[in-house]
Amino acid sequence: MINILIADDHSLIREGFKKILSRENDLTVVGEAGNAFEIMDTLGKNACDVIVLDISMPGKTGLDILSDIRIQFPNVKILILSMHSEEHYALRALKGGALGYLTKESAPDELITAIRKIHSGRMYISEVVAEQLANNIGGKKKEKLSHENLSDREFQVIQMLASGKSIAEISERLAISSSTVSTYRQRIMEKLNLKNTSELILYAIDNHLTD
Numbered sequence: 001m002i003n004i005l006i007a008d009d010h011s012l013i014r015e016g017f018k019k020i021l022s023r024e025n026d027l028t029v030v031g032e033a034g035n036a037f038e039i040m041d042t043l044g045k046n047a048c049d050v051i052v053l054d055i056s057m058p059g060k061t062g063l064d065i066l067s068d069i070r071i072q073f074p075n076v077k078i079l080i081l082s083m084h085s086e087e088h089y090a091l092r093a094l095k096g097g098a099l100g101y102l103t104k105e106s107a108p109d110e111l112i113t114a115i116r117k118i119h120s121g122r123m124y125i126s127e128v129v130a131e132q133l134a135n136n137i138g139g140k141k142k143e144k145l146s147h148e149n150l151s152d153r154e155f156q157v158i159q160m161l162a163s164g165k166s167i168a169e170i171s172e173r174l175a176i177s178s179s180t181v182s183t184y185r186q187r188i189m190e191k192l193n194l195k196n197t198s199e200l201i202l203y204a205i206d207n208h209l210t211d
Contacts, residue, residue, distance in 0.1 A: 001026055002119050003047055007033040007065075008054040008081065013104070017052065020111055027115065036060035036068070043073050050115050053098075055082040055089055059175035063089070063096060063152045070097040077118045081107060090129040092152055100124030146192050147207060154191070155209075157184040161197065162204030 004021060006014050006029060014032045021027045031042040036059055039051070051069065055062035062080060069076055079100040080093040090101040099118035102110055106126075114124040150158065153174075160170045167185075171178045185197065194200050203209075 001028055002115065003028055003030045003049045004115065005029075005031045005033065005039070005042055005046070005048045005051040007039050007051055007057070007062075009034045009056075009058050010054075013054075017107070017111065020108065021115075024112055027112070034058075036065050039065055040068065040072065043069065043076065048073075048076055050077045050079060050119050052079050052081055052111070052115070055080055055084065055093065058173065061152075061156060061174070063092060063156075066093065066096045066098060077121075079114055079118050079124065089155075090125065092155070094123070094125070094129070096152075101126075101129060147203075147209060149191055150188060154184055154188050157181060158188050158200065158204050159209055161185065162201050162209055 004027060006017050008014050008017075011034070014034075018029050018032070021029055030046045030048055033039040033042050035057060039053075042048070043051070053062050053065065053069075057065060060068075062082075066078060066080070069078060078098040079102060080089070080098045081102050081104060082089055082093075083104050093101050099121075100114050100123060102114050102124070110124075117124045147155065147158065156174065157170060160173065165173070167178050167181045170181045174181070185200070189195070189197075189200055192200070192203055194203060
């Protein structure tokens with residue numbers, strides 16, 4: 001039996017995944033969580049083999065929580081679930097310790113297969129991600145784009161800014177102060193050699209980084 005924790009801040013999505021998994025005799029949902037605290041609390045109380053983790057959680061994001069899980073519960077296999085296409089977050093998630101990356105669009109068809117595969121200790125990735133990994137690890141490295149040098153948090157902030165979110169909205173979403181968000185914005189502009197927020201937004205749109 002594979003024990004699964006579903007972590008997503010939308011209850012309807014959690015219910016949908018539970019319904020999909022309930023059809024399988026070897027899969028059982030032992031818990032669900034809507035934020036970082038609930039995730040760590042549930043993992044501490046329940047034997048869990050696989051966590052299906054949404055990357056866009058409130059407060060601590062999925063990438064932040066991924067690191068915490070790897071430290072405190074190293075035996076739990078992690079499948080990242082995201083509304084973002086693979087080129088945005090997949091490599092970051094896999095480098096952070098996840099064994100799989102699945103878009104929400106493909107989840108209804110691939111969720112069960114992905115869970116079984118990562119439970120066996122193998123990676124579950126799309127052809128797009130496999131090619132990225134091959135280029136990243138092998139000798140065919142292409143020149144790194146400027147935004148690939150951003151930290152995970154900086155990457156989240158530029159996506160939100162490009163999507164029209166205000167400093168206050170980003171502050172609330174990421175559970176950090178407005179001044180911290182402004183600091184991240186300044187660091188992003190320095191790393192990308194941009195002069196102002198307008199140039200930052202144009203860069204994000206041109207490179208398809210919108211949230």
